[in-house]
Amino acid sequence: MAEQNNQILLETKDLQKHFPIKDFFGRKKQAVKAVDGITFQIRKGETFGLVGESGCGKSTLGRTLIRMYEPTGGQIIFDGEDITKLEGAKLQPYHKRMQIIFQDPYSALDPHHNVEEIIREPMSLYTNASKSDIDEQIVELLKKVGMKADDMYKYAYEFSGGQRQRIGIARALAVKPEFLLCDEPISALDVSIQAQVVNMLEDLQEELGLTYLFVAHDLSMVRHISTRIGVMYLGKIVEIAESDELYDHPMHPYTEALLSAIPVADPELARSSKRKIIKGDLPSPMDVPGGCRFHTRCPYAKPECSQMEPPLVERTPGHFVACHIR
Template sequence: MTTTHVKPTASKQAGESLLQVTDLTKHFPIRRGLLQRVVGAVQAVDGLTFDVARGETLSLVGESGCGKTTTGRMLTRLLEPTGGTILLEGEDITHWSTGKMRPLRREVQIIFQDPYGSLNPRHTVGTIVGAPYHLQGIKTERGVKAEVQELLELVGLNPEHYNRYPHEFSGGQRQRIGIARALALKPKLIVADEPVSALDVSIQAQVINLLEDLQDELGLTYVVIAHDLSVVRHMSDRVAVMYLGNLVELADRDELYTRPMHPYTTALLSAVPIPDTQRRTKRERIRLEGDVPSPVNPPPACRFHTRCWKAQEICKTEAPPLVELAPRHRVACHFPENAEGPGASDPAGLASSTSPEGSLGAAQEPPA
């Protein structure tokens, strides 16, 4: 049995920024009628601002529909932003054309959530992983086949799998194929959209360890989109919490897990499963009432005030700015929690989960 190793805390964000995002916005128009008039808009992402340092892992977390995947697709320019700016190594790529973006595809790649739907079932593994070389017109000294086989070995697959088809692999092995395809062009930034959510729990730890080993070996920078807060704790340097298209909290991993300040973050962490029954019974479980409001007509001011137990009148009339309430800890809340004093709460009961003994277990994958 293998276990995930917990990523050591690092201050990488103090270094040079690889990616800078300012007021990033994406609204999908709603059209109706014969003339397809615009009658509204789905406010999927509304004013995100953050940066990612070289070699850092930034995780985006939140409920389904909060805009995480839309953000990731804008960062890779698979979606055109409605507003804001995206700077990659200081260059504004926000509205680059498809032709201008082609060389940039070598620098930015994406790992898709579904290892079944993201691979063409009619193509062999060699064709899938070798496609980036042909699309970019890259010539290699040893040939594309040798490069692809080396990539397969790098991600833990047998080079002899070159001529096999996706249906001959397990879910974890298919995700490794997707990772190999993303690594083909030696990118600097990889957006991983729920990279382990579609996998068995026994396989998740293997893929997490693989991604971290590749980061150390190749100097990669990750933006990870995830639901599982236990996985996020193992992989991240910093965590950004999103709610209904807004960024509500951004902090170093350990700081956020031990001292969450936004009520929404506190509620999320209180829902993290804990195997230790004694610790589980001692913590307070916060259950949010009501459903997530529609992004077509979000609540005014603070979008979380309709479900927040601390909401007051100002929350309904004035949107809280994202301000730094502690070193490298930014929060958008009028009445933040744990904002004063050195004492740190641990609503998720995860403070003692930083040792390998508290990590996820994983069984070995069966051969294809």
């Protein structure tokens, strides 16, 4: 886990990403509100974990941050510069500074290119280095991620899932970025390989001074790697806290339910613990509930919860929660 640093690298202000749904005639009918007004900050050198149910908007938020998706509204500020509306040549330097590690290592690598070509492509696009310099850097990158120099001449199908993900990480590091979006980078890997990849990411962060946004479903792994954690529900962040603080003292009822779902290894302890079950299904992001978006599934909901949307408020130092009853 990275050391604490209060210098802000990336922040959003009321960020929105809506996907329009059109009718047969091409007229906008509805919109999927995948990211719907999010304000938060990521500090230099930290790993900010992002958790929540499938469909809550985690990956969309990450991809909007690095401008893979065009934001619908709000602001994205990277290293003090507003990059929300930058385009073309003005945006390119920021693409170099922000890279992504994809979830599926099987579909993320071009099967028609060997490892050398896969890693060389971004380097050729963003740097003016000579071919010999790039060759040396490719070998060095492969060594950093635990691969051999000779692997550069092989194709993706010749590697296991864990090895493919290492190649994907090497590609992301090829242009020497400052910020990495880790979009569920271990969910497609065998459990035996997951810890290896996470440990490698931590070592690379320490060595290269990287900042991570780590999107994941595995709550135990998120606690291990993250400095701070944000909990996302239906397009909103409902809680942010330091990693241990969030797990030891969750405030939002949704966070409590997520944490209670973590498997417990001790059978007796598992039987004695009271699991908090979330009732109902995740509402559609095309038709979000009014007020607090979690009130339709919350066991503590009061009338005001359906009428007013709670702001994200700092309840204790560094611990933010959006809830009327906490």
